[in-house]
Amino acid sequence: MTFVQLIDCKTSRFDEMNQLMDTWAERTKGKRTATHNVVAKDRSDASHFIEIVEFPSYEEAMRNSNLPETDTIFREMVALCDEMPTFTDLEVVRDxxxxxxxxxxxxxxxxxxxxxxxxxxxxxxxxxxxxxxxxxxxxxxxxxxxxxxxxxxxxxxxxxxxxxxxxxxxxxxxxxxxxxxxxxxxxxxxxxxxxxxxxxxxxxxxxxxxxxxxxxxxxxxxxxxxxxxxxxxxx
The missing domain is CATH 3.10.450.50 (Nuclear Transport Factor 2; Chain: A,)
Known part of the structure; x- marks a missing residue:
């Protein structure tokens, strides 16, 4: 079953955050199990961003999370955020x-x-x-x-x-x-x-x-x- 994770964060350093996402994609090339990735910006709050990451299944998402590169990127992402990001795990029921x-x-x-x-x-x-x-x-x-x-x-x-x-x-x-x-x-x-x-x-x-x-x-x-x-x- 398709699995989607929402990463909700606030940052005043979006350009650096965007570069970090590119770095993550490069470091995990050939290993990353995500099938689709979207970054969305809040129209009413320029510091509010949500990243939407899609995986074939929850198991594939966990395999992606366990990559050492993912752990490193996560710590760097937290450092760029104004506050601790939140994660929402979703099972897709219709696509x-x-x-x-x-x-x-x-x-x-x-x-x-x-x-x-x-x-x-x-x-x-x-x-x-x-x-x-x-x-x-x-x-x-x-x-x-x-x-x-x-x-x-x-x-x-x-x-x-x-x-x-x-x-x-x-x-x-x-x-x-x-x-x-x-x-x-x-x-x-x-x-x-x-x-x-x-x-x-x-x-x-x-x-x-x-x-x-x-x-x-x-x-x-x-x-x-x-x-x-x-x-x-x-x-």
């Missing part, structure tokens, strides 16, 4: 930017060339997938991998993200799928033609950014028409 980014990363990962990555950093083990094109829901990470592999074995997959809307723990992504039909797909032998399919997917996320549930709405009928499957049915 819409993270959710939207992971939704995009899912489509990028599915289109990866070569072997399909494990996906366990994107989907929960009990992931639940809803797709009206399937007879039953797809439940579980392994089952979802098999579903994805069905498309990957039939097409050279590429996705374009056309639009994305985030609200709460859900992200809706409107996408365009393009692929060359170079392998067997649902019993249809490779034709070499390029197909296009549009659709939208709603993903529900848990707090750590993993996808728990998905709802797909795609033009699979149009895809099958491009592959000539509907002509075979009519004949």
């Amino acid at each position: 819409e930017q993270l959710y939207a980014g992971n939704a995009r990363r899912f489509f990028e990962t599915v289109a990866t060339e070569g072997e399909l990555p494990p996906l366990n950093d994107l989907l929960t083990e009990d992931y639940h997938d809803h797709d009206p094109g399937n007879v039953t829901d797809t439940i579980g990470l392994d089952a979802m991998r098999r579903q994805i592999e069905m498309y990957r074995s039939g097409f050279d997959i590429g996705f374009t993200i056309d639009d994305q809307i985030t609200e709460g723990d859900r992200v809706c992504t409107r996408w365009t799928f393009k692929g060359d039909h170079n392998g067997d797909f649902m019993g249809i032998p490779a034709s070499g033609i390029q197909v296009t399919m549009t659709g939208a997917t709603i993903f529900r996320f848990q707090e750590d950014g993993k996808i728990v549930e998905g709802w797909w709405h795609e033009d699979r009928l149009g895809l099958m028409a491009q592959l000539g499957a509907l002509d075979q049915l009519e004949s």
Whole structure:
């Protein structure tokens, strides 16, 4: 779970404090576990600053705190403050930017060339997938991998993200799928033609950014028409 620490301090020596933060970043290069860092200045009090530091988890934050470089920088920071800084430790319970980014990363990962990555950093083990094109829901990470592999074995997959809307723990992504039909797909032998399919997917996320549930709405009928499957049915 993402962890955020707020460092609240007052100082009349901000330029020196800013240089100290640069020194900290340089000394801990390759060791520091923070993923994002923001320094904000109080508009009503020029001596009041808050540093916001984000970590992948509390454990990573503690690993960062235990670095000898961090201890040295902390003592130097206290010396620059007008009073003792205060620390607020926060567990992130919702991060819409993270959710939207992971939704995009899912489509990028599915289109990866070569072997399909494990996906366990994107989907929960009990992931639940809803797709009206399937007879039953797809439940579980392994089952979802098999579903994805069905498309990957039939097409050279590429996705374009056309639009994305985030609200709460859900992200809706409107996408365009393009692929060359170079392998067997649902019993249809490779034709070499390029197909296009549009659709939208709603993903529900848990707090750590993993996808728990998905709802797909795609033009699979149009895809099958491009592959000539509907002509075979009519004949």
